[in-house]
Amino acid sequence: MDKQRDFVLRTIEERGVKFVRLWFTDVLGTLKSVAIAPAEVEGAFGEGIGFDGSAIEGLTRSYESDLLAFPDPSTFQILPWRGEVDPTARMFCDITTPDGQPASAEPRNVLKRTLAKAADAGFTFYTHPEIEFYLLKSSRFGAEGPEPVDRAGYFDNVPGGTAHDFRRRAVRMLEDLGISVEYSHHEVGPGQNEIDLRYADALTMADNIMTFRTVVKEVAIEQGVHATFMPKPLAGEPGSGMHTHMSLFEGDVNAFYEEGAQYQLSRTGRQFIAGLLKHANEIALVTNQFVNSYKRLWGGDEAPSYITWGHNNRSALIRVPLYKPGKGGSARVEYRAIDSAANPYLAYSLMLAAGLKGIEEEYELGPEAEDNVWALSSAERRALGYQSLPSSMYDAIKLMEDSELVAETLGEQIFSYVLANKRREYDAYRSQVTQYELKSTLDVI
Template sequence: MNKQTEFVLRAIEERDVRFVRLWFTDVLGTLKSVAIAPAELEGAFGEGIGFDGSAIEGFARVFESDMVAKPDASTFQLLPWRDISPATGRMFCDIMMPDGSPSYADPRYVLKRAMKRASDLGFTFYTHPEVEFFLFADPLVPGESPTPVDTSGYFDHTPQSTGSDFRRQAITMLEQMGISVEFSHHEGGPGQQEIDLRYADALTMADNIMTFRTVVKEVALSQGVHASFMPKPFTEHPGSGMHTHLSLFEGDTNVFHDAADEYSLSKIGRQFVAGLLRHAGEITAVTNQWVNSYKRLAGGGEAPSYICWGRNNRSALIRVPRSTKPSSARIELRSVDSACNPYLAFALMLNAGLAGIEGEYDLLPESEDDVWSLTERERAALGIEPLPRNLDEAIRAMEDSELVADTLGDHVYDFFLRNKRAEFDAYRAQVTPFELHRMLPSI
């Protein structure tokens, strides 16, 4: 028994923890949970908890359904919204096969594989997400337009507002669970919020994002409102993204920094950006996995639609922020949804960047223009290609991608494509209010 396991068992006894929730995600990024009694925990650390994998989205077929959830002691935290005695704790799990080998269907393992590849090259991969979401008033009725909790805008300060109270309580809970928050504010849309998490290694951050979504929804419900990470709930207002800052370190050295470069971006950093740009279309079905995601990407402004990079250009897919010190050198990928599966998305971002490093990709010149204001002919002359414009185009790009297939593994790759194809087929068969409004009276 290692020290982390001993710490968890001792903490459970000292804090009167009577329920331990074991968390993991399915292939689409939905959080799953099973509660066990403390008496079962020592056995769970050693052998795991068996479950029917065929009942989990994308995990296994019926004839190979036995799977094991093995808790990761390093992720143990108490749930602050269950702070009454007896307490409730939680841990993330690694999903195993009955013979003890890692499950090919576990998104956490997909990310671990990618991080192992980076580690073999001497790198540690860090991410820092800016997570946007909406708060809606009760009731929230599927199929009907939601009512935002306020009409405030970007950075608005409204005394005693629902958003301010919500952010204060949510951040307090996140920090109680060991998740550091850097910034929070009201975003551009009515009822829209942003909370930025302090950077961490990609696996820790993926766990943190799954915890973040749960905390946000729990706090919202406790305040009589609803939180949604839907990418684009309103036609006329901005959507919710998760601009993600990325960096690679060798030990304590940020390898993206080069003080002699005009952009303070090293050769490795340039190659990483070039890799992300070359493979951007291929990974978009995962970073933007819902049919609704492409309504956000078509909206202009803060949501990119074209594959290019820049420094102060927020219309670009990738932005290279000015860093005040070497350790803060980073790049910002701006297309990502806050509703993605973070394990799969981070794995693909990392491997796309590593492909650029290993293949020594050349970085095209930066785009200094507002890409949205250019004509199609002007963008083509500059070599600026569009991101997939809908889920169908994203699926087709993913189907042709060796990088995505290798990163996800055959099982996750095949299931994800089948699921997303079914989603798009169901979506395109729907008659929308737009069509009825435009066409029914006049055709």
């Protein structure tokens, strides 16, 4: 840690950094930032930066509002979009109480606690997200809704197009920030794009996702367009997911791999999937945290609606990707419900906790879904025992309320805050009179 701190202080001096932004998130995953002068960085490492936690969504209660932000030197990066004028860097922070205890309601600490539990069981948790988002001509919209920057489709090459230039610029910025990109391409929807980040341990990846969203927003502003991670911004078009590939390692050995097993998937891997399936409904309010999230899940296209697993089956909630011969380290499972608006710290905490529960309790994995689940009739799905994911935020709230797993993983404060916040959001949503209602009933009743 001392070497990392020395590196940060030396780099600040050598690069002429003028501002250092200290980053953390609130419970809903909104990025928070406070800028300090370079002269204050050494003191921040040792003593932290004090702030009023009660002013941050869900972070603490008013009667225990004083909190400290301690920058994590391992996350230091120069922000490339600031250029050479007033060079600016950033570090993610660990949030503590004045007596040095980790703040119980800080999302990054929640993930650290869950990762520590996995470590006690001998596991390191790795994730690899495929992040989708839309590029729109503007954040403003008329009666027809938002206007995408193009009408291109899946894998389309649009020479000179906004999306092509956008992805090139965004990927370059991410690489400058030390975030490795595996793929980037146009997605199915008009103006929809996907950038896949190369796998990393879950804490690093959650930090990377928060940085990724900022990079995408900054590049969009630079190019005169608007980027959104809203799960379903366009009616009749695909929503934006954040399909996440996951694996557990025991040292250098992939715990999900077993040579000769079906799909080369180990018993540990099967139990992990069983845990995710059993608790999928309970964690949905965090993996899909907005009213709009459920319009993605139930809006058709490739969003999963039913709690199933399958080998290379894109209609399933959990997919076991095609095994790469000779690459046991690549064995993994893909969770397809999580959307691009989720708080990655909390969502990854719950996904890991669900999988670990399956391993601890030795859950048995049921039969895989071999057919296209979307194409089955309701009666066929019932006969096969396929449960559905929540169809609305209201359903998700009810399912999370009674979850011991979620309460234990998030802690009492975040658990209560999320439920209260989402009840308010749903009450506000259902009180609206929509354009659909006016168009369909105003003239005929």
